[in-house]
Amino acid sequence: MANAENISLPDLAETGPEVTINGTKIPSTPEGMAVAYSSLVLMALLPIFFGAFRSVKHHQEQKNDENAQLETMTHRDAAMFPIYASCALFGLYVFFQIFSKEHINLLLTGYFFFLGVLALAHILGPVVNSLLPAAFPNRKYHLKFFEGDGEIMEDVIDYQFDRRDLVTLAICGLTGVWYLWKKHWIANNLFGLAFSVNGVELLQLNSVLTGCILLGGLFIYDIFWVFGTNVMVTVAKSFEAPIKLVFPQDLLEKGLDSSNFAMLGLGDIVIPGIFIALLLRFDCR
Numbered sequence: 001m002a003n004a005e006n007i008s009l010p011d012l013a014e015t016g017p018e019v020t021i022n023g024t025k026i027p028s029t030p031e032g033m034a035v036a037y038s039s040l041v042l043m044a045l046l047p048i049f050f051g052a053f054r055s056v057k058h059h060q061e062q063k064n065d066e067n068a069q070l071e072t073m074t075h076r077d078a079a080m081f082p083i084y085a086s087c088a089l090f091g092l093y094v095f096f097q098i099f100s101k102e103h104i105n106l107l108l109t110g111y112f113f114f115l116g117v118l119a120l121a122h123i124l125g126p127v128v129n130s131l132l133p134a135a136f137p138n139r140k141y142h143l144k145f146f147e148g149d150g151e152i153m154e155d156v157i158d159y160q161f162d163r164r165d166l167v168t169l170a171i172c173g174l175t176g177v178w179y180l181w182k183k184h185w186i187a188n189n190l191f192g193l194a195f196s197v198n199g200v201e202l203l204q205l206n207s208v209l210t211g212c213i214l215l216g217g218l219f220i221y222d223i224f225w226v227f228g229t230n231v232m233v234t235v236a237k238s239f240e241a242p243i244k245l246v247f248p249q250d251l252l253e254k255g256l257d258s259s260n261f262a263m264l265g266l267g268d269i270v271i272p273g274i275f276i277a278l279l280l281r282f283d284c285r
Contacts, residue, residue: 051200
């Protein structure tokens with residue numbers, strides 16, 4: 001999991017308290033650093049706050065639905081999570097060594113585009129519904145997709161939505177196009193915040209012991225891949241996706257066209273967030 005550090009937008013691999021222009025290092029001002037790190041702290045707290053309350057609601061909906069299976073992270077899931085993460089990380093490392101970085105990032109950009117649009121739509125759906133007027137010509141739809149034939153048919157997709165959901169999806173789709181076209185840091189943060197809120201809401205621990213197993217495994221995972229090898233650093237330098245929150249340290253000087261950024265990885269938000277959500281669900285029992 002990445003800690004807060006400085007990055008230059010043209011090359012996210014360049015980290016440090018200074019940005020280099022034509023070989024000259026321009027240090028960040030104390031005011032700019034204060035604004036950037038204060039904003040990162042605020043952006044880290046907001047997903048945990050809203051995601052924890054959404055987690056309580058989601059957990060209650062699962063309990064009230066007789067057909068829904070209560071999904072929580074078990075001891076085994078927590079123990080296997082660092083192993084799965086290690087396989088994914090090393091797989092990306094191998095891919096970046098074999099194939100072109102541009103081609104891999106093109107595929108990853110498309111993948112995270114769809115994930116980001118859906119995650120953002122899940123968050124903004126209630127907000128858009130409340131803003132649309134009562135006279136909005138709404139109509140409900142039911143999408144079903146079956147597998148098999150006759151008596152052995154099984155539901156593969158059974159999804160209900162309406163025109164309000166389509167409006168939300170269109171708005172989030174425009175945000176996704178903005179991210180694809182410009183890779184702007186605000187669009188990156190919108191997707192990153194959506195991923196964080198959804199992660200805190202949907203990744204539910206079933207006990208404190210499960211959380212301790214998860215943290216212990218991730219502790220070893222971080223030490224090995226960050227300090228024991230160059231795998232994590234190589235992937236982080238090559239990977240272009242909204243998996244971090246960024247905020248410019250030169251915002252006061254350059255405005256929205258800033259190029260010297262402080263960064264916070266989403267893992268540093270979601271992992272503590274699921275613990276806070278567990279405590280809140282315990283309080284709400």
